[in-house]
Amino acid sequence: MMRSLWTAASGMTSQQTNVDIISNNLANINTTGYKKESAQFKSLLYQTIQDQSYDNNGNPKPSGIQVGLGVKNSAITSQYTEGTLSETGSDYDLAIDGKGFFMVQTADGGTAYTRNGSFQMAVGENGMVLATSDGNPVLDTNGQPIILDKSYNTSNIIIDESGNLCYPDANNNAKPIGIQIGVAQFNNPTGLSKAADSLLTETDASGSPLLETTGTTVGKYKIKQGFLEGSNVQAVDEMVNLIVAQRAYEMNSKIVKAADEMMQQANNLR
Amino acid sequence: MVRGLYTAYTGMANEQKRLDIISNNLANAATVGFKEDNSTSQSFDHMLTIKIRDNSEGNNNRAIGNMSMGVKLGEVYTNYGQGSLKETDNTYDMALEGNGFFNLSVTDKGGNTSTQYTRNGSFTMTKDGHIVDENGNYLMGEGGAIVVPTDAAEVVIDKNGAVYADNTYVDNIKITDFDNYDYLTKTGDTMYQALDGAVEKPSNALIQQGYTEQSNVNIISEMVEMISVTRAYEANQKIIKSVDQTLELAANSVGKV
Numbered sequence: 217m218m219r220s221l222w223t224a225a226s227g228m229t230s231q232q233t234n235v236d237i238i239s240n241n242l243a244n245i246n247t248t249g250y251k252k253e254s255a256q257f258k259s260l261l262y263q264t265i266q267d268q269s270y271d272n273n274g275n276p277k278p279s280g281i282q283v284g285l286g287v288k289n290s291a292i293t294s295q296y297t298e299g300t301l302s303e304t305g306s307d308y309d310l311a312i313d314g315k316g317f318f319m320v321q322t323a324d325g326g327t328a329y330t331r332n333g334s335f336q337m338a339v340g341e342n343g344m345v346l347a348t349s350d351g352n353p354v355l356d357t358n359g360q361p362i363i364l365d366k367s368y369n370t371s372n373i374i375i376d377e378s379g380n381l382c383y384p385d386a387n388n389n390a391k392p393i394g395i396q397i398g399v400a401q402f403n404n405p406t407g408l409s410k411a412a413d414s415l416l417t418e419t420d421a422s423g424s425p426l427l428e429t430t431g432t433t434v435g436k437y438k439i440k441q442g443f444l445e446g447s448n449v450q451a452v453d454e455m456v457n458l459i460v461a462q463r464a465y466e467m468n469s470k471i472v473k474a475a476d477e478m479m480q481q482a483n484n485l486r
Numbered sequence: 487m488v489r490g491l492y493t494a495y496t497g498m499a500n501e502q503k504r505l506d507i508i509s510n511n512l513a514n515a516a517t518v519g520f521k522e523d524n525s526t527s528q529s530f531d532h533m534l535t536i537k538i539r540d541n542s543e544g545n546n547n548r549a550i551g552n553m554s555m556g557v558k559l560g561e562v563y564t565n566y567g568q569g570s571l572k573e574t575d576n577t578y579d580m581a582l583e584g585n586g587f588f589n590l591s592v593t594d595k596g597g598n599t600s601t602q603y604t605r606n607g608s609f610t611m612t613k614d615g616h617i618v619d620e621n622g623n624y625l626m627g628e629g630g631a632i633v634v635p636t637d638a639a640e641v642v643i644d645k646n647g648a649v650y651a652d653n654t655y656v657d658n659i660k661i662t663d664f665d666n667y668d669y670l671t672k673t674g675d676t677m678y679q680a681l682d683g684a685v686e687k688p689s690n691a692l693i694q695q696g697y698t699e700q701s702n703v704n705i706i707s708e709m710v711e712m713i714s715v716t717r718a719y720e721a722n723q724k725i726i727k728s729v730d731q732t733l734e735l736a737a738n739s740v741g742k743v
Contacts, residue, residue: 219506219509220502220505220506220508220509220510223506223509223510224509224512224513226513227513227514230513230516231516234516256518256608257514257517258517258606258620258675258676259510259514259517259520259672259674259675259676260674261673261674262672262673262674269559269560269561269562270528270560270561271561272526272560277561277668278668278669278681278683279668279669279670279671279681281525281559281562282523282562282671282672283503283506283507283510283523284507284510284513284514284523284672284674285510286510286513286514287513287516290620290621290675291608291610291620293576293608293610295574295575295576296576297575401639403611403634403636403637403638403641404578404610404611406576406577406578406610407611419613420612420613421610421611421613422613423615423636423637424613424636426637426639435639435640460516461516463705464515464516467512467515467705467708467709468512468513470709471505471508471509471512471712474505474712474715474716475505477716478501478502478505478716478719481719481720481723482498482723484727485723485726485727485730486730
């Protein structure tokens, strides 16, 4: 009897985690560059409750009778599909159309990755620095912060589809100034570890970042100036997932109730 | 003492085990690659009852008929039917369409490596390029564990299981099917192990990249079964109570005369 109680309890706890994840997705439905997550489940171990079992004709079967002991959360995976691009008109709002991540220098000097391209020009020691809304410098293809000295009027900068910063020359033709915004790609983006503020960090599972300049093959991408990438959360999908999670929770609670009633009856025998 | 008491007891014990199986199915209603278990109940062997030393029969023993002394779990069988596919768009999520299992190389604490089988196709990649499940077990191909180049930007797996990294062929994912699924035993984590006597056969399953196979638990039938279990349990409990009342009469009222 206790077996089914705990089995149902394991079902309830994992569905609770599932609801936690769904609610985080829905809370971030308007977060720029947010990638939705989903919970993965796995069955727990199996216990043999009878060594021999027989089919309907009375012939012994090769395996005994096994009963599973419930379910656990095995992983929470992110889905790196592209969100919708929406036009903002702001000069330093950038979106990546295709695979890849912007590189950002964190406060401790490390590199983090993000799909959130809501950048701005910040005043730095040697000129204007392209930075995220938190003030972390955005890196170019060589892993260096993007610094524009005082000779540039930052409102005239144009960023082309490959991420080259262009500045109008004397004839008003935009010419690259030799700085390209870095876009890193990963073989297995699902393996990236999530930090706060929409930042991602590299892990063993994600592999090392792939950059066009280091010669490794990368998929095609385009940088769109004046656009931001919305989250890839689909409200309808999440609502359906929520219904499934809630009903699964409910059914497991019914099992707890049924087990409880059965114990009560056993208790009433005497 | 009274046979009916123990017969009803086997009924209650059996319903408990059936509820254990149902609750495991419902707990795994959202587990990728899970296959539902069903159980059958069997009666105990029949016993011949014989009337002995009865004067009215001239003290001749006479057979009355067969009776069964209770019930036990006969077998638990797993429904290996196809679950529905759900799109995830992840490169290393694979769903099998048709009969067959992925091969995983599982190394236990003692360093022994064995092959286990699963329908749970949600895989990921390690930094050295192995395709692994959530516990880090290697996915096997025709030529051993599958290793994709870590600098590959695009990995494509076609329906027949051929893995291509940037259009270069890597390996074929090995899919194994069995003649008789009775020779599979469950080891947890939605994995199966083949028992002695299992006969492998080539699988005709197709791989769908970017999908996972959902569990094939039919929640409605599980709920209905749960109701029938609780009611059968109740009925058996009533039998025990009424046998108890009979015994009470035998002990207290009959003895009083």
